[in-house]
Amino acid sequence: MAERAALEELVRLQGERVRGLKQQKASAEQIEEEVAKLLKLKAQLGPDEGKQKFVLKTPKGTRDYSPRQMAVREKVFDVIISCFKRHGAEVIDTPVFELKETLTGKYGEDSKLIYDLKDQGGELLSLRYDLTVPFARYLAMNKLTNIKRYHIAKVYRRDNPAMTRGRYREFYQCDFDIAGQFDPMIPDAECLKIMCEILSSLQIGDFLVKVNDRRILDGMFAICGVPDSKFRTICSSVDKLDKVSWEEVKNEMVGEKGLAPEVADRIGDYVQQHGGVSLVEQLLQDPELSQNKQALEGLGDLKLLFEYLILLGIADKISFDLSLARGLDYYTGVIYEAVLLQSPAQAGEEPLGVGSVAAGGRYDGLVGMFDPKGRKVPCVGLSIGVERIFSIVEQRLEAELLYKKNPKLLNQLQYCEEAGIPLVAIIGEQELKDGVIKLRSVASREEVDIRREDLVEEIKRRTSEPLCTC
């Protein structure tokens, strides 16, 4: 017994050592070595069969949804789903795990955040990291050339909680995507319309949708003189402009990432700009940018996009923002991100960055990676960051809750109040003899005798009234 206790202590210490190394961002080899030692110690402990531990927690980064949280979730999903349906989307579902190969090579540096399943002698599996790669796999597998679909499901990421406090490892995504070869920018415009409809209907405050284009960024970096090899890392610096000042961003690019100061300055002239369609027109006239073929393509598409957004009545919510650079891994054209304008302080999942509640863009090359002949299926889509929205809606509801207590009420009446049940059908001996049921309104406390055979009708009548004046 003592031997086992000592072994358990060693496991605990080694586990802490591993955690410490990860926090300090020690080298991968060093971490691997210590993890191997940990696994060896654990193996000595033997299987945990039969030993009852009182594990009363969900795994790190995951949570249960209580009935109250489910009510919030259902409200939010109802709004989102009815919008997707209003736009004629079909719905699909995919398994929670994919073959490991399916996910390999799709997420760049983020690949280390994927949950793998244990090799139990069969196929190597991993939990899905998003809903986009499964969608591309679904399209290629079924040889589909066009579809408009939504998919609401949980995804899994082994985020390091030390770096990103409050981050969930299991969280919902609500994706809507249009796949297919169509006339330019019409589906892209509809995606933005959907984003605006959903965020308006949810009533979580004013919002703004930032729009940019991968090709404009590429072109802009090229004419500013950013070396190709630094493209991605400069991108992620620029992306921080929504959180920190230009000074800080410039310092990072020049000081940490080795960019020439003049190049940084040239970038600064562009990326601090944002505006409406007039900014697009202005840049189309820009002497340098207009020489770059890629940037011209991007600007041309954005011009067309803005024309459609005006017709769809949402142009006032859209801002062309040259600093929007995030998550460019598989995007090939327009990219967008919706942010709330008032940022209520809250703890909770922020999968899309500070203040961001939805994002998306065009990704024309992903499905081709799954097709044996490399056949491309152009796609554009959006993802709603619902976890953030759940917290906002939950807080809003908490503020509206009123508690009433009346010690004279019977337990049954109190149960009704707590559960929000509007009516009580009270059976009494005298009423049974008289062939009636006493129907009481919980809200008004009025009681009236209803004939038993009329009861169903009366209840239906009262509960179908619009404001349910029961």
Next chain:
Amino acid sequence: MWGKGGRLVERRTAGWIEEEVAKLLKLKAQLGPDEGKQKFVLKTPKGTRDYSPRQMAVREKVFDVIISCFKRHGAEVIDTPVFELKETLTGKYGEDSKLIYDLKDQGGELLSLRYDLTVPFARYLAMNKLTNIKRYHIAKVYRRDNPAMTRGRYREFYQCDFDIAGQFDPMIPDAECLKIMCEILSSLQIGDFLVKVNDRRILDGMFAICGVPDSKFRTICSSVDKLDKVSWEEVKNEMVGEKGLAPEVADRIGDYVQQHGGVSLVEQLLQDPELSQNKQALEGLGDLKLLFEYLILLGIADKISFDLSLARGLDYYTGVIYEAVLLQSPAQAGEEPLGVGSVAAGGRYDGLVGMFDPKGRKVPCVGLSIGVERIFSIVEQRLEALEEKVRTTETQVLVASAQKKLLEERLKLVSELWDAGIKAELLYKKNPKLLNQLQYCEEAGIPLVAIIGEQELKDGVIKLRSVASREEVDIRREDLVEEIKRRTSEPLCTC
């Protein structure tokens, strides 16, 4: 080597081939690891599947029926994570534990995918120190079934669970569970069904008085359970021949387990000279008698059969157990998580939550689980047989144009319709042909088309066309939303 006419002549020897293969491998090695090598994996993992839009439409129909029944009975809903700490699931599933999916040890907590929704429920109750709740939970569960043994078995499949936890007066919640089961199976219209009921204590008592050794209890149980699939002769042979049970004991068991009936059988057994001597059996019989009284009041007694051969899945059940079977068994391939013909099951399990509570505090529970995968296939087949067209979208109107250069007008109109809450679409083409637009409607089942034309624009009208009847009528633009709503709200949608 060079031959006549300057053509290269190759001498193929084994040694030469080997040499060239070695060069090939060397070259490949220089390419480095498989990083850039795209393998075209176009499949879902074994035992799992995607749900196409059509399958989702079936699934939504079925869930609507089930959820509205659960809600009608006042159940709250919860959700739990897809994986639990491995320790949470350890020691709860007996032999089936080898079917649990583990996650790879990546240096953190050891995790496993949930195997059912009952153990997470017990963990949830203990964790939140709840003493009573009525909840439903619909979610996928994961089992590494061996496909060679159980053909067509899914490894990822839905369960719909409803449970009542709490210390209440006997058999009332148990009766409500059976009422719910009957309501759901009736509403789904998948054919006639029967609910078999038994009790763990009756089985225990019966085996005891028949002379089954305690150590053989579980294995004899699983033999008896096969009576719904095979004959008594076969079951007896297995018990005596394979499991070493004395033949007289087997015969005594046979006298009991081949019986089934209504409340009269309960009364009969209460009078049984041997069974009535067994305390456990008496308890079980007493509860079943009370249960039947309630089932009569709830109007479902005619669907319930007290069946002494019902023995399945007894791991954590402590009292009443039940299983619903369809009476016509349509032949189909597909998931059969609850056994041949079984579409729902459940029972009372009073000891599970106590296993999670540090003080061992018990919270009695009773519940049921609907085997929806089987129901999905049945409903899907039924729809196919009826040749009913299942729509996968709810679009009410397609905004179309017959002439060119009207994309702007289409975008304006579709936006108006969306803002008014109308379900509408438009083709993503600047100048689509009217025929293509009409064909799109036919394929998707969209009932109406709002056609924009230059003349109509001048006149301030939209041409509203019924896809089914092909009739067209001019509607004033300001009346269009109203007209669409009116037509699409009619019961038979005679658009």
